[in-house]
Amino acid sequence: MSAPNTHPSFKELGVAVELTRAMAKEGITHTFAIQELTLPIALDGRDLIGQARTGMGKTLGFGVPLLDRVFDSADVEELDGTPRALVVVPTRELAQQVGDDLTRTAAETPVRVTTIYGGHPFEDQVQALARGVDVVVGTPGRLLDLYQRGNLKLDRVAILVLDEADEMLDLGFFPDIEKILEALTHSHQTMLFSATMPGPVLTLARTFMTQPVHIRAEDVGASQTHATTKQVIFQAHRMDKPAVTARILQATGRGKTIIFSRTKRTAAELADDLAARGFSVAAVHGDLGQGARETSLNAFRSGKVDILVATDVA
Missing domain, CATH: 3.40.50.300 (P-loop containing nucleotide triphosphate hydrolases)
Known part of the structure; x- marks a missing residue:
């Protein structure tokens, strides 16, 4: 007999039924720790910093409230084919993963998700944006390029997510990210997720976020390996x-x-x-x-x- 799930369900936290139904089809009904902590704050439209290692469920931690607000929130403009949410990630592979997760979660809503990254033809991505899209997931360089060309409109973005911020710092993407942030001159919600909080990430948060709530999904100093992972250390020259x-x-x-x-x-x-x-x-x-x-x-x-x-x- 399995132990009862002690975390609340997405439905109990007030997530739209269209989203909970789509997740249930994927076998997802109850939250993980990071999701339980972030959802009430994110659904309320407040800025937040989520600190948790990879594999803790961060994607749905920001993805569910993002989709909920884009789909059915009084303070997000009605969908008209220009992006209402922007998710910035460090790598093509992560962009594909996040884009797939959001697409499946939004399957029973009219919300359109597209993924943009380098290595693929500009023309296809320009056409996808021209056809109309509500949520854009992408890597910093290609997003900035399309914005500067006038193909990616950011003036209606109500929700911005920076995922794996420390990784984007390590990969040298912060100049591009700062240019994207500077383009969002209107009022919007910002969610930043990072496994660690080095100085430049904290500076970015202080500069571009409004009284963010800092959430840690685990105790400070907790093991960096998941509970299901056995760690063995060999010391060698x-x-x-x-x-x-x-x-x-x-x-x-x-x-x-x-x-x-x-x-x-x-x-x-x-x-x-x-x-x-x-x-x-x-x-x-x-x-x-x-x-x-x-x-x-x-x-x-x-x-x-x-x-x-x-x-x-x-």
Whole structure:
């Protein structure tokens, strides 16, 4: 017998029935901690900072109130084909994931979601915007480019979300983000989500947000691994890491494995080293083109390779 869910349901928190019904079809009825904490504040239209690590349910934490307000809120203008909400994320892969999640959640509403990122033709994205869209999810560079070309209208955006803000800082996107924020001169709600809060992220929040409520979905200093993840630490000299990694990969019943590295160069070098040792391996990092990255991911998904070496871009 499973333990009862102690978190309230989305329905109990007052989320529109069209959204709760769509989520229920996906098996989602009750909130996670970050969602339980953010929803009442976000639904009220207030600025907030949500601090939680990846995998804690942040996407629905901002996505559900965003869609609810765009769909049925007195203080958001009626939909007319110009964006009412903008979600800015650091990578193409995350943009696709967030866009898919929002599209499924909005399936029983008239809200239109589109995803915009580099590596795809401008023409397709310009046409999607011209046809009319209510929620835009995208990466900073392409969003700014389309705005400066006049294709992306920001003057009716009522809700702005910055997701993985610390990652966008690490990737050097803050100048683009500041230009996007400066374009939103009218009153709007801003939600910022970040696993960590380095100085520049705090400065950004202080500059562009209005009395934000700071929410932490876990205790300060809590483990950075999810409860379902077992963490084992091996200490090794940098020169020994490839050999130690290769030895670990020989464990019986290992199964599919993802190895994260801090830099693009390390990811490429480790993938080459493991391939030379006879392992079936692919790499995903920022120096690879979009096509090469998708080829590596598809090879890993299909089982053609059973080791993926990646930077955080994965």
